[in-house]
Amino acid sequence: MQRYFIELTKQQIEEAPTFSITGEEVHHIVNVMRMNEGDQIICCSQDGFEAKCELQSVSKDKVSCLVIEWTNENRELPIKVYIASGLPKGDKLEWIIQKGTELGAHAFIPFQAARSVVKLDDKKAKKKRERWTKIAKEAAEQSYRNEVPRVMDVHSFQQLLQRMQDFDKCVVAYEESSKQGEISAFSAIVSSLPKGSSLLIVFGPEGGLTEAEVERLTEQDGVTCGLGPRILRTETAPLYALSAISYQTELLRGDQ
Structure with a gap:
């Protein structure tokens, strides 16, 4: 229907x-x-x-x-996952929003990272956001979501830092953590969050987050995590994280 x-x-x-x-x-x-x-x-x-x-x-x-x-149907993830993506090149963010919506993301926060090649002025950012919002809506209809994820305005890195206290937990996907073999922090954080909690996950653009950005994120209580032993592309990492969260909170726990 x-x-x-x-x-x-x-x-x-x-x-x-x-x-x-x-x-x-x-x-x-x-x-x-x-x-x-x-x-x-x-x-x-x-x-x-x-x-x-x-x-x-x-x-x-x-x-x-x-x-x-x-109806009593609820197809939303048990926790509210906010995907903060450093602006990537090309149409990669469109892919992240479309597939991230299908996988249950609650909202998307694009931000201007130090290594973001893409630079958007206010006019371009507004036009992009309109397109991203339309993509999220169409993906929500296709995947039978109860809600359309919100696509927020493009943030500066400072604006992202200022928002971090709005969430119950913040995870920083950091490739150096993966290289060092860290594989347990992400799972432990997701397991500890009760139903209805909010989780912000920060991803860098191509080239990743800089050491200075990671340091500032951790100063705001962000926790650096690896996402498995492999290094993932900027458009793959958010989908990996959402899939892992779905498995842990819906399939493993049996939450509906």
Whole structure:
């Protein structure tokens, strides 16, 4: 059944007999899926609830829906994982956002690292963020997520440091830790986090984080970790981490 994310909370939806879908979603319902009155869709509210809905009326600029039933499906990771990626070259961040969304990331924080080749002014950063947000939304629909991960504004490194206290735990993926054979810290941290906790994971761009950046991150209580014995590319490491978290918190623990 086709899935759509709507900009209403569950409470707002329940306040009226029907609710309306507008914007780009209408084009998809009417012109792509060619749906009519009586057809059913899945709607996900802003606060992560999922409902089976029936189309009550369909026009070119608005679709009215009636909730048939709220489901109890929850496809979000038990912990909220924030992926902070030093801006990489090309379309690598698009790949990270698309696949990271499929793997359960809660949000993405692109930041300007010392070794980031890409430099974005405000205008380019705004345009990029719009595209990244669209990619996250489409990936969330495809993977049956309850929520669309938030793609935040491009941060400076200083802004990233200032945000670190907002999270329950911060991990710094550092290739030197892998080279030195460190393999247990990441697993231990993930295992220690209770359901609903927030975890920030910081990844460098091509070339990795500088020693100075790692030092400043650890001064803010970031913990350096290796991600296995191999050195991973900047676009591979976040996906490895998310997969490991899913295994440890969903498959191994059996959390739903």
